[in-house]
Amino acid sequence: MPKFIPHDARRSLSTLLSEHGVAPHVTEKMLGHTMRGGMAVYNKHDWMKEQSEGYELYCNLIRGSKSNLVNVV
Numbered sequence: 031m032p033k034f035i036p037h038d039a040r041r042s043l044s045t046l047l048s049e050h051g052v053a054p055h056v057t058e059k060m061l062g063h064t065m066r067g068g069m070a071v072y073n074k075h076d077w078m079k080e081q082s083e084g085y086e087l088y089c090n091l092i093r094g095s096k097s098n099l100v101n102v103v
């Protein structure tokens with residue numbers, strides 16, 4: 031198995047949330063990225079409610095995958 035680095039967790043969050051319908055601009059804000067282009071100039075909304083929902087979804091997805099793991103001794 032390849033070495034897991036912190037950036038892999040960010041990539042996993044972005045991928046999982048995209049797969050579950052979270053808008054890309056919300057995921058970008060969750061990752062601490064700044065908006066670019068016209069969106070950065072004209073739209074100053076922070077999408078806090080949507081970010082909160084995204085974090086909750088991610089938490090539930092992680093919990094769900096964790097509960098599907100099998101202990102191998």
